[in-house]
Amino acid sequence: MSITNLLNNWSFYRNKRPYRGQYDLNKEYSEYKWAMALDLDICTGCNACTTACYAENNLPVVGKKRFHHGQVMHWIRIERYWDEKMVDFPEQGASFLPMMCQQCEAAPCETVCPVGATSHTNDGLNSQNYHRCIGSRYCSANCPYKVRYFNFWNYPSTAWPAPLPDQLNPDVTVRTKGIMEKCTFCVQRLNEAKSRARTEYRLVRDGEVVPACVQACPTSAITFGNIVDPNSKVAKMWKNQQVDLYKDLQEKDNTVRGYRILEDLRPFPSVMYMERIRDTEA
Amino acid sequence: MINTFEERDVAVEKRFIHKEKDIREDIAWAQINKDVLKSLERPRMLFWVIFIASLALFMVGVSCEIYQYQTGMGVANLDNPHVWGLYIGTFIFWIGMSHSGTLLSAILHIMHADWRKPIYRFAEAMTTFSLMTAGLFVMVHLGRVWQFYYVVAYPNERWTWPNFQSPLVWDATAIFTYLTSSMIFLYIGMIPDLAICRDNATGFRKSFYTFLSLGWMGTDRQWANFRVTYLTVACFLIPLAVSVHSIVATDFAVSQQPGWHITSFPPYFVAGALYSGCAAIITLFIVLRYVFRFEEYMTMPILEKTAKLTFAIAMVWTYLNLVEYSSTWYGDDMYAKQALIYRATGDFAPYWWMMNFLGSVVPFTLAFKRIRNNIPAMLVISILLNVGMWLERWMIVSPTFANGIYPWTWDHDQWPSLVQWGIVAGSFGWFNMLFMLFCKIFPSVSMYEVKEMVYHRSLVRKGTEDATQINPELAVEGGIAS
Numbered sequence: 001m002s003i004t005n006l007l008n009n010w011s012f013y014r015n016k017r018p019y020r021g022q023y024d025l026n027k028e029y030s031e032y033k034w035a036m037a038l039d040l041d042i043c044t045g046c047n048a049c050t051t052a053c054y055a056e057n058n059l060p061v062v063g064k065k066r067f068h069h070g071q072v073m074h075w076i077r078i079e080r081y082w083d084e085k086m087v088d089f090p091e092q093g094a095s096f097l098p099m100m101c102q103q104c105e106a107a108p109c110e111t112v113c114p115v116g117a118t119s120h121t122n123d124g125l126n127s128q129n130y131h132r133c134i135g136s137r138y139c140s141a142n143c144p145y146k147v148r149y150f151n152f153w154n155y156p157s158t159a160w161p162a163p164l165p166d167q168l169n170p171d172v173t174v175r176t177k178g179i180m181e182k183c184t185f186c187v188q189r190l191n192e193a194k195s196r197a198r199t200e201y202r203l204v205r206d207g208e209v210v211p212a213c214v215q216a217c218p219t220s221a222i223t224f225g226n227i228v229d230p231n232s233k234v235a236k237m238w239k240n241q242q243v244d245l246y247k248d249l250q251e252k253d254n255t256v257r258g259y260r261i262l263e264d265l266r267p268f269p270s271v272m273y274m275e276r277i278r279d280t281e282a
Numbered sequence: 283m284i285n286t287f288e289e290r291d292v293a294v295e296k297r298f299i300h301k302e303k304d305i306r307e308d309i310a311w312a313q314i315n316k317d318v319l320k321s322l323e324r325p326r327m328l329f330w331v332i333f334i335a336s337l338a339l340f341m342v343g344v345s346c347e348i349y350q351y352q353t354g355m356g357v358a359n360l361d362n363p364h365v366w367g368l369y370i371g372t373f374i375f376w377i378g379m380s381h382s383g384t385l386l387s388a389i390l391h392i393m394h395a396d397w398r399k400p401i402y403r404f405a406e407a408m409t410t411f412s413l414m415t416a417g418l419f420v421m422v423h424l425g426r427v428w429q430f431y432y433v434v435a436y437p438n439e440r441w442t443w444p445n446f447q448s449p450l451v452w453d454a455t456a457i458f459t460y461l462t463s464s465m466i467f468l469y470i471g472m473i474p475d476l477a478i479c480r481d482n483a484t485g486f487r488k489s490f491y492t493f494l495s496l497g498w499m500g501t502d503r504q505w506a507n508f509r510v511t512y513l514t515v516a517c518f519l520i521p522l523a524v525s526v527h528s529i530v531a532t533d534f535a536v537s538q539q540p541g542w543h544i545t546s547f548p549p550y551f552v553a554g555a556l557y558s559g560c561a562a563i564i565t566l567f568i569v570l571r572y573v574f575r576f577e578e579y580m581t582m583p584i585l586e587k588t589a590k591l592t593f594a595i596a597m598v599w600t601y602l603n604l605v606e607y608s609s610t611w612y613g614d615d616m617y618a619k620q621a622l623i624y625r626a627t628g629d630f631a632p633y634w635w636m637m638n639f640l641g642s643v644v645p646f647t648l649a650f651k652r653i654r655n656n657i658p659a660m661l662v663i664s665i666l667l668n669v670g671m672w673l674e675r676w677m678i679v680s681p682t683f684a685n686g687i688y689p690w691t692w693d694h695d696q697w698p699s700l701v702q703w704g705i706v707a708g709s710f711g712w713f714n715m716l717f718m719l720f721c722k723i724f725p726s727v728s729m730y731e732v733k734e735m736v737y738h739r740s741l742v743r744k745g746t747e748d749a750t751q752i753n754p755e756l757a758v759e760g761g762i763a764s
Binding site: 032066069071072077079081099108111112113114115116122132133134135136137138140141142144145146148149150151152153176178179180246265 | 353354355356359360361362363364365366423424425426427428430432433442443444445447448449450451454467536537538539625683686687688689691694698
């Protein structure tokens with residue numbers, strides 16, 4: 001980025017998100033930009049997505065002690081927010097919020113990594129290069145959602161005793177101690193689908209590939225797809241909810257439920273949530 | 283009660299004429315050599331006590347690090363929102379400590395404050411060793427320390443570069459530059475003294491100092507080149523010192539986290555750095571003065587001047603601290619405000635209040651002359667100030683993780699494990715060990731500059747250019763180089 005470019009297009013850089021092709025203002029995602037829509041009204045907080053993620057991405061089960069130390073490795077976590085304390089537990093309502101890497105367009109983690117181990121891919125993912133990572137943990141320090149998980153222990157040596165390594169997913173690496181990892185939108189599935197589509201001279205069709213969490217969700221609360229394709233389900237949902245990927249302040253009316261978490265920090269996340277509607281009179 | 287003229291004269295003399303001097307003006311040059319060279323031979327017993335204790339502490343740190351290296355960062359009891367802990371806090375502390383050496387040797391050198399001359403050498407050594415310690419903390423902190431060189435921009439067959447957007451890369455560059463420059467500065471300033479050591483040493487020490495003194499003969503041409511080189515490196519070092527801690531501050535200031543995302547961080551960090559460095563200089567001043575019997579050179583007026591400097595910098599730091607609080611309080615960033623309230627009332631509140639007390643209230647004791655001239659009191663105060671400054675760094679790093687923007691971070695308790703404390707303690711051992719070794723091997727008081735100081739002061743006192751008239755000893759016993 002030259003200074004002239006910056007000064008001439010100051011309003012652009014000030015108001016729009018910096019994105020992958022930021023050096024070329026006309027460049028947008030031409031083929032793929034993976035995105036998600038998550039309906040909190042449908043989510044039951046059943047944790048099936050978390051379990052599926054553990055199975056798909058070779059996440060280690062850390063055990064009770066390390067879980068309490070906060071060294072747990074769930075790439076997608078179900079957060080629980082209690083209602084205000086009018087009543088005690090059985091009657092007290094709770095809201096669930098599945099939280100995973102938001103695959104931000106202007107990801108705060110990417111700029112601060114000293115070795116460039118985390119960077120943006122051509123299809124709008126925030127990738128993590130395990131081999132390059134030196135474990136400075138700056139990305140996690142700067143992540144507003146705190147969805148990056150660090151391998152504090154050498155989990156491959158403890159998490160899967162004798163017969164268990166046979167159940168590991170061969171498409172995903174097993175991570176050693178001292179590196180950072182996070183949700184990848186199941187990039188191994190995406191890449192496989194993309195290369196299959198490429199051999200047939202087409203783009204990946206909508207619904208052809210989904211991450212493990214989407215596949216496992218019993219209530220179909222999570223929708224995943226390519227937002228560049230205007231006919232995809234996720235693009236339609238984003239449009240219906242009047243959420244624009246490239247705006248940090250949405251101009252929408254009160255009839256829609258769509259929002260993105262911590263939008264005012266301007267990371268331009270790729271996951272849209274839809275608010276839960278609570279009937280307080282019932 | 284003054285009854286006679288004589289008594290009045292004595293009283294007046296006590297008040298005005300016998301004002302304590304930075305250094306005795308009639309001290310002979312040969313005596314200076316003798317006193318300083320004695321520090322290379324037989325220090326007091328306390329030297330060995332400190333040295334052995336430091337070595338033991340260092341060993342504790344090394345064993346903790348070996349354990350952590352083998353097992354993983356989990357033994358430090360860090361967890362997923364709290365990915366940084368004491369390591370980064372202590373890293374900032376050591377980087378900060380390194381700044382006062384440059385302040386004393388370079389900034390005061392340019393400002394012609396000659397009272398710095400007996401104490402700048404060990405302050406510079408402090409700079410070098412605390413930078414080394416800080417560098418170790420970066421290594422200790424890394425998850426995969428064996429690949430730390432990925433941060434350095436080195437040519438490789440994969441054409442991969444570090445991410446130049448990242449403040450950590452700026453950090454690595456700045457610290458390496460500062461470390462090399464300060465080592466060169468320390469060494470250059472020591473060459474004439476090494477020549478004196480060479481002239482007085484025997485045996486293997488003689489060849490050691492001969493090698494290091496680079497054939498220094500004390501000729502006019504050598505002195506002229508020496509002056510220019512020294513001044514050039516000093517001028518180079520001043521902006522470097524300011525930039526290093528500013529860059530460490532940008533590690534925090536450019537991030538989005540509440541409590542870190544503050545514009546005033548770079549000057550705040552630099553002020554804090556000078557503050558803790560000055561306090562450390564007072565501590566080491568008192569220790570060296572006793573251990574090596576430097577009472578003649580590290581005099582009370584110099585200690586008092588250092589204390590005044592510390593007091594001034596403490597007030598600058600307090601001001602910038604208040605600027606930080608008030609700009610956060612009256613600012614628009616609700617996350618930052620929440621983090622500030624958390625620091626004052628949450629789990630870290632005792633340490634936060636202690637930090638404010640030690641950093642901003644305790645230095646007011648330095649306003650009293652009686653305390654400034656009381657060595658035990660100064661020792662305690664200077665250590666307290668450094669404890670406060672260490673707490674400050676910890677309070678910058680840790681509470682932000684415990685009270686981040688995202689609610690998920692709010693209910694995570696975290697307390698550093700014994701491994702973390704062990705490595706922090708080990709760093710103090712490592713620093714003290716190196717520092718004590720340095721003072722034993724190299725002259726920790728600059729002989730040639732003390733001679734200059736004595737010479738200039740005697741000229742000023744007598745108003746004459748010929749120093750031999752004042753002190754005939756100078757003419758016979760001491761040359762400039764010997």
